[in-house]
Amino acid sequence: MLLNCHTYYSFCYGTFSVEQLLNEVQNKGYDRFVLTDINNTSACLDTIRLAKQKGMHPIAGIDFRNDAQQQYIGIARNNEGFRELNEHLSEHLHNGHHFDSIAPGFNHAYIVYPQAVYKGWKLKDHEFIGISPRDLVNLSFLPARHQPGKLVVLHTVSFAGKLQFNAHRLLRAIDTNNLLSKLPVEQQAKGHEIMLPRGELYDTYKTCPHIIANTERLLNDCGINFEYGKLKSKNLKQYSTTGNDMELLESECRKGLAYRYPNPSQDVLVRLEKELQVIGQLGFASYFLINWDIVNYARHKNYYYVGRGSGANSILAYLLRITDVDPIELDLYFERFINIYRNNAPDFDMDFSWTDRDDITDYIFTRFGRQRTALLGAYNTFQHDAVIRELGKVFGLPPGEIDRLQVVVKGDDVDDLGKLVLRYSKVIRNFPSHLSIHSSGIIISEEPISYYSATNMPPKGYPTTQFSMLEAEDIGLYKFDILSQRGLGKIKDSLDIIRENRGVEIDIHKVAEFKQDEEIKKLLRVGNTIGCFYVESPAMRMLLAKLKADDYLRLVAASSIIRPGVSKSGMMREYIIRFRNVALRDKAREQLPELYELLEETYGVMVYQEDVIKIAHLFAGLSLAKADYLRRGMSWKFKQRNEFDQVREEFFSNCLAKGYNEKLVTDIWNQIESFANFAFSKGHSASYAVESYQALFLKAYYPLEYMVATLNNGGGFYRKELYIHEARMNGAEIRPPCLNNSDALCRIKG
Numbered sequence: 001m002l003l004n005c006h007t008y009y010s011f012c013y014g015t016f017s018v019e020q021l022l023n024e025v026q027n028k029g030y031d032r033f034v035l036t037d038i039n040n041t042s043a044c045l046d047t048i049r050l051a052k053q054k055g056m057h058p059i060a061g062i063d064f065r066n067d068a069q070q071q072y073i074g075i076a077r078n079n080e081g082f083r084e085l086n087e088h089l090s091e092h093l094h095n096g097h098h099f100d101s102i103a104p105g106f107n108h109a110y111i112v113y114p115q116a117v118y119k120g121w122k123l124k125d126h127e128f129i130g131i132s133p134r135d136l137v138n139l140s141f142l143p144a145r146h147q148p149g150k151l152v153v154l155h156t157v158s159f160a161g162k163l164q165f166n167a168h169r170l171l172r173a174i175d176t177n178n179l180l181s182k183l184p185v186e187q188q189a190k191g192h193e194i195m196l197p198r199g200e201l202y203d204t205y206k207t208c209p210h211i212i213a214n215t216e217r218l219l220n221d222c223g224i225n226f227e228y229g230k231l232k233s234k235n236l237k238q239y240s241t242t243g244n245d246m247e248l249l250e251s252e253c254r255k256g257l258a259y260r261y262p263n264p265s266q267d268v269l270v271r272l273e274k275e276l277q278v279i280g281q282l283g284f285a286s287y288f289l290i291n292w293d294i295v296n297y298a299r300h301k302n303y304y305y306v307g308r309g310s311g312a313n314s315i316l317a318y319l320l321r322i323t324d325v326d327p328i329e330l331d332l333y334f335e336r337f338i339n340i341y342r343n344n345a346p347d348f349d350m351d352f353s354w355t356d357r358d359d360i361t362d363y364i365f366t367r368f369g370r371q372r373t374a375l376l377g378a379y380n381t382f383q384h385d386a387v388i389r390e391l392g393k394v395f396g397l398p399p400g401e402i403d404r405l406q407v408v409v410k411g412d413d414v415d416d417l418g419k420l421v422l423r424y425s426k427v428i429r430n431f432p433s434h435l436s437i438h439s440s441g442i443i444i445s446e447e448p449i450s451y452y453s454a455t456n457m458p459p460k461g462y463p464t465t466q467f468s469m470l471e472a473e474d475i476g477l478y479k480f481d482i483l484s485q486r487g488l489g490k491i492k493d494s495l496d497i498i499r500e501n502r503g504v505e506i507d508i509h510k511v512a513e514f515k516q517d518e519e520i521k522k523l524l525r526v527g528n529t530i531g532c533f534y535v536e537s538p539a540m541r542m543l544l545a546k547l548k549a550d551d552y553l554r555l556v557a558a559s560s561i562i563r564p565g566v567s568k569s570g571m572m573r574e575y576i577i578r579f580r581n582v583a584l585r586d587k588a589r590e591q592l593p594e595l596y597e598l599l600e601e602t603y604g605v606m607v608y609q610e611d612v613i614k615i616a617h618l619f620a621g622l623s624l625a626k627a628d629y630l631r632r633g634m635s636w637k638f639k640q641r642n643e644f645d646q647v648r649e650e651f652f653s654n655c656l657a658k659g660y661n662e663k664l665v666t667d668i669w670n671q672i673e674s675f676a677n678f679a680f681s682k683g684h685s686a687s688y689a690v691e692s693y694q695a696l697f698l699k700a701y702y703p704l705e706y707m708v709a710t711l712n713n714g715g716g717f718y719r720k721e722l723y724i725h726e727a728r729m730n731g732a733e734i735r736p737p738c739l740n741n742s743d744a745l746c747r748i749k750g
Helices: 016-028 044-053 079-096 131-141 164-177 198-204 209-220 245-260 266-282 285-300 309-313 313-321 359-370 384-396 399-406 416-428 468-477 484-501 518-526 538-547 554-559 563-568 569-581 582-591 593-598 609-619 623-631 635-643 641-658 662-674 682-701 703-712 720-729
Strands: 032-038 057-066 069-075 109-112 127-131 151-153 305-308 349-353 373-381 432-444 482-486
Touching: 016 044, 016 563, 032 044, 032 209, 032 349, 032 609, 044 057, 057 623, 069 079, 069 198, 079 109, 127 131, 127 209, 127 569, 131 245, 131 662, 151 209, 164 416, 164 482, 209 313, 245 313, 266 285, 266 313, 285 305, 285 359, 285 482, 285 703, 305 682, 309 313, 309 682, 349 359, 349 484, 349 609, 359 373, 359 432, 359 482, 373 468, 384 399, 384 416, 432 468, 482 484, 484 518, 484 682, 484 703, 518 538, 518 682, 538 554, 538 569, 554 563, 554 569, 554 682, 563 569, 569 582, 582 593, 582 662, 593 609, 609 623, 609 641, 609 662, 623 641
Parallel strands: 032 057, 109 127, 127 151, 349 482
Antiparallel strands: 057 069, 069 109, 305 349, 373 432, 432 482
16 A cells, blocks of 8 residues: 655655665555655665565655656566666656656556646556545545546655654755745645554545555555575676686686796696686676776776785686786685675776776776666765754854854753754764765676666766665675776876886886885885885885885785774784784794784784684684674675674684683774774785885886876875975976976976
8 A cells, every 4th residue: 555655765855764664664564565766766676675584575666756746656567667667767867857747658567646647638557546645535526536447545655753754844955955944835745744554544545445456456466576695696697709708717817827827836726726616606707707808908008907905816817917916925815705605796996097997987888888887876975064064054054053063062052943953963864865976886787777776877977876885785786896096197107208218118017026126125124115106105104114114925914004993903013013023923922822823924913804704714713604794894885784793792602612711802802893994805905015016116216207107197195396306306307397398297308
């Protein structure tokens, strides 16, 4: 009987979260309902997933409106119907057109017109008229009375009670940029859009049993189902035209052996076979090949790039030249990237120069087609300062008073309007306010994107999903992260400037040689790294000098321990002390030999995400699947899903059962928690270290050309004056702009 339910993804209109709506539906006695957010499908995938877990029968739909004026409601009979509705909505969102008063024909979706907009036209088989409880009194006088077989219950649900209704009105005022006192009636819902108990709603329509029967028939004819999880991958399933992705993947990896390992050891060959087997078993061959396709295009265009993240743990990624990190050299284990116990999909982060990223994005959309390719969406939410500012404007408060409310503390003298602002700021806080774009995510689907979501068309010019990376991962659409950074622009431009000024060609990918270079080691030992990616901040230069970090492993460790999570927990300080004092290392080994043995490379100190997984699995005896909860908890995007809480009790009970002191276990757990939001995987740190080595090589041997490229790419951590000073310190003669000889950018002669 619920054909028109809104969540707060009806932006600045609805007030239910997905969980709250499901609880309300269940508590009021319903098991079927239609989710129809206004011109939006953001909540659909999450609602279907959670509702099925509760034994409920959700139905997907869309409330099509021009501004706040309802035109008609689309209800998907099945997955194909959902696709039809999404395509209809996408067309209008992309072009900015209003919806006509009469819906187009759908083959797999029903249309319900609110009684107020129906003017007596002939209805098609899939079209109905919605009769609200308030329409029943006048039904005998309405044009709809002549079509009793087309009448259905239409009771709209947007909020839970008066508090949420007031919040709704405030949201409408924010959305329309009005004072609350000036908010037009047609821009807001009526106060009766509250869910009625099932029995009460049936009693309301008991004099019109045909309306109840029509509604139940419609609901019983509708259903939607998605398979969730990484093993139900929805990405492009087949990359190669030959039909065998695994053959192509293995062939290209074996070609890469000659470039990466001219004389491959047995360890390399065993690792290669192991990874191929796992990837074939989990069906991720096309994912690797698509990334390989992207980097092939980048090399063809002479674009410099860095593959980073946990993908650097894969030898296949190294052989396909997606990454430049040798996982054998660093003992990076593949299971951190992909393993059969992981519940989520793999994820490569690909960094390109800020000047090249747009072309890479365009290539992906052209290569794989706009029907199945989309940017990943994100939600902007109302946060503390913003929501107080918006509510203050709605109530007409002066700017000074709004500023004061943003920093108010309990006990401060606040007038009645101020109290209202603070009260409703707590209600509205964390509501999504509008759709945005994920910073880097692109998805390439086997089915058209419209099978899962309508799409927006932001100024960037590429269709963008109405769901976020969390829903994408839940449904099995794993993303391709295409990022940009100016550090790569500096390296790329340096190579061009060196070629022009010196006539020298440099293979910047010969990182193995750079690691042994004495000139680079000299720069690292004293922290003379200004201008070099990730190692030029004052804190990093100080850390390098303290560690006298002139080798690859220490630079990789430094790239991770400088992160706030590690340094805040005291592990950075402990790492430095143990590095410098052998006696303290020995003492740490004696105190807890099992833990020290697991972390011997970093002197018994947790530095990387992998260290946490090792401790959880090998020290605390958690399964790899449970250890993976911790890995997920170390990412900010999962911090609301309480991954840490799910394994905390088992972590403690296992450790105590092994006879470890409770205080020691607590200390170790606190260190693990401090990693949340900030920890790097070892492969990620290694990827950053590779780029640092490349920048250091250019600075060591071509400092002037490198500083010119740095200035032309917007500088770095410091103001541009410092890079000019750095060039002068390396012997440069700095000239002012010259009308006859200067270019728009800095240049070098001699």
